[in-house]
């Protein structure tokens with residue numbers, strides 16, 4: 001689950017940026033001798049690295065009371081589907097942060113093809129170091145990626161870098177109706193992502209880190225399938241025959257995740273939390 005809904009390259013990996021960059025820039029894949037990384041094999045070349053859609057990104061953007069932002073950071077941008085939407089809609093430069101050079105290469109290529117290259121700045125870094133890398137941020141966007149450092153941990157880590165009155169838009173897989181979850185779903189999350197919380201719990205965590213909730217938005221079920229599971233399923237099925245057991249295991253885990261989704265009965269979903277950073281005043285909080 002962890003590695004599938006949220007592809008997470010091993011941050012301790014010894015591979016260098018140069019190794020990532022070698023490979024065929026046209027395909028988004030590495031050269032053949034580097035093709036045993038399960039995440040790269042399964043997700044390389046994909047436009048969507050998680051559930052979502054351009055229409056949903058635009059809708060969530062429209063929930064913000066402001067439209068003009070100085071510094072915008074897209075944390076865990078992946079190959080940048082949402083980065084390009086942000087750049088196009090806001091017309092301002094987006095600093096796109098990800099650990100994976102493979103995905104960043106994809107993003108840069110896609111941005112160029114969409115004539116948005118001048119609005120996208122790709123930066124390879126660990127998203128937990130964002131406060132050290134940016135003096136202030138007016139809008140921090142993160143779709144399906146905060147999980148990698150823990151949703152509430154991510155919000156607490158990023159808060160000091162967000163301008164008082166600035167915004168964080170962060171999506172997180174969340175229980176929509178945990179009671180209704182079939183046993184197979186509960187078991188899958190118990191072992192795969194025990195940190196999943198209800199929407200109310202996530203809102204409380206955000207408030208505890210100095211944010212005010214503006215809105216939530218749950219991704220429609222269709223956005224998990226279109227351009228995502230419908231592509232992953234055949235790719236994963238083909239990788240079940242791969243010579244490397246770690247690739248086979250990862251592929252099997254992916255197929256299991258898709259099966260669980262199909263019997264989930266909407267007990268969980270991907271939820272956007274649209275948040276505004278509050279200003280601290282005399283030891284308390286004042287709402288902006």
Ligand SMILES: C[S@@+](CC[C@H](N)C(=O)[O-])C[C@H]1O[C@@H](n2cnc3c(N)ncnc32)[C@H](O)[C@@H]1O
Pocket residue numbers: 005006007008009011047048049050051052075076077078079080081082097098099100103125126127128142143144145148149
């Ligand atoms: C599920 S993908 C989502 C990508 C993109 N936002 C989307 O929705 O298509 C999660 C992304 O987070 C990146 N990632 C994981 N851990 C990270 C970290 N600690 N710092 C920066 N990026 C990280 C992965 O490389 C991956 O691109």
